[in-house]
């Protein structure tokens with residue numbers, strides 16, 4: 001590993017990620033202790049939303065882990081972690097409704113969701129190979145133009161990672177907006193309970209912002225290191 005001053009650029013990104021993680025954990029901990037007055041579990045919230053929307057082909061399943069909740073379009077399944085699936089808390093309603101927001105995006109052919117899905121292979125390749133190619137290019141700097149080619153391909157591949165994280169932002173924000181609307185329309189939460197759900201989803205949104213910012217800083221770091 002080469003040490004270069006540009007690595008210091010990553011520190012604010014790491015701090016932002018750490019802060020965002022602690023926000024989401026804090027909000028989750030707080031609102032997973034507050035039961036909703038209607039008393040539906042996360043699984044029941046998801047089932048109610050899907051049946052109201054006339055979607056019968058998507059199943060609601062239990063998955064292990066904490067905050068591992070997601071919608072899997074290829075399996076047509078909303079997977080909820082135990083703490084959400086069985087819980088009647090405000091956090092459970094918020095997360096379950098958010099995942100149903102992704103189902104609706106999928107059903108409506110939401111553009112950013114399609115763009116995001118098409119970027120997955122390039123982003124995986126870029127995150128694994130991009131930084132390695134830049135470092136190989138720098139180490140082999142005696143090779144002249146071949147070295148520059150390694151560096152440029154590495155940077156180009158890593159740019160796909162950034163694009164992926166940036167396109168993730170509207171997808172996640174939109175799913176949360178849909179979730180809050182559904183919670184309101186279907187009377188899943190009452191009055192101030194909605195504020196709790198909003199706080200959980202807003203905290204989660206920060207983790208996506210932090211990840212995108214960190215990826216941008218990583219790209220800036222790679223470019224600065226390669227221009228030394």
Ligand SMILES: [Zn+2]
Pocket residue numbers: 098099102172175
């Ligand atoms: Zn989401």
